[in-house]
């Protein structure tokens with residue numbers, strides 16, 4: 001006797017994506033691919049797991065991602081010649097792309113590399129709406145040797161302008177771009193020291209998390225949403241006062257180019273972002289409350305990482321990129337009721353009686369071959385059930401009964417208008433396309 005067991009479920013923080021929602025995912029990815037290619041990006045696919053060291057060194061040991069959110073395991077050696085290795089499911093894709101850039105010596109081409117990716121990432125976060133343990137990102141990275149112009153503020157502005165275009169083409173309403181500059185690595189060191197000093201006398205009045213951050217990674221205090229601590233945080237030193245001249249001028253040029261393109265933005269001096277590799281420009285796009293994301297209102301984030309390649313043992317390769325949280329983008333589109341893009345099928349063929357099933361399938365074959373999307377019902381359904389099923393999935397219903405088969409004239413009903421017409425077999429494809 002088999003012992004009864006609990007039924008298995010998807011792991012906490014992961015989910016199945018099912019039709020018809022997957023049609024929206026495909027639609028979003030198709031538009032993203034089309035926009036990315038118009039801006040000269042080519043696709044890169046890197047492995048889903050990497051050496052743990054890549055993220056420890058790239059993203060930073062002190063970040064939340066590396067210190068508590070990674071799925072890491074010891075991969076045992078399978079042969080004497082192999083060594084055991086610590087591996088990690090990628091929590092993000094920038095480090096992997098830069099590793100691939102170094103490994104394949106893409107810098108030797110002297111050309112600017114414009115790469116995009118679409119794929120799942122993994123972080124052991126507390127799951128909630130818009131925050132999952134397996135989530136999807138659509139991202140780009142622009143990097144290359146300094147001589148390729150990779151450091152130019154023009155590249156930052158181009159990436160931001162492309163995002164504005166992409167979000168508009170997707171129909172995202174009310175997005176806001178927040179930008180900041182976190183300066184060079186040296187600027188950030190000086191700012192960190194100043195923050196630590198400013199936090200010293202006030203930190204005991206802050207929440208436990210911020211007290212800990214004040215010690216381990218003072219920049220993270222700026223991300224805090226703790227209402228009681230906001231007054232103290234607003235009074236802390238601002239990164240803008242610690243930028244050296246070249247970072248200041250770089251940032252001014254990014255903003256001037258955005259102005260020239262007519263892309264609206266807000267400078268948010270607290271936007272420092274949760275990954276250690278950022279230098280100079282950082283940014284996030286957010287959506288208004290009520291866009292389906294709850295407190296997770298960051299649709300996407302990114303920035304410049306001029307020292308990352310060197311941190312990973314590669315050549316100097318300044319770069320900038322972003323990653324869109326695709327799950328959040330979908331939630332936003334659904335909440336903003338733009339989800340109709342997952343359009344209904346052209347027709348539903350309803351055979352009247354099982355003896356009409358074969359004829360219905362033959363008609364469906366003809367219409368599908370003519371390029372129409374068609375669903376076929378079952379002759380065993382009552383008329384009412386056929387109408388209900390058709391209304392759910394298709395714009396029109398085609399009735400196929402004995403009379404219709406004998407006369408070759410079919411009855412077609414359009415749900416949106418309620419209009420019912422008779423159409424000859426020869427004209428049916430054109431009528432359904434209208």
Ligand code: HAM
Pocket residue numbers: 091092093094123125130131132133134135136137139140141274275298299300301302303304320321322323324325326327328
């Ligand atoms: P990030 O801010 O960690 O940056 O993630 C980018 C976006 O991924 C977030 O704005 C959010 O929409 C989405 N996201 C992050 N975590 C989750 C989660 N647990 N569930 C659902 N969505 C999530 C990066 O990952 C950088 N690699 C971006 C980048 C590219 N910077 C330069 N190049």
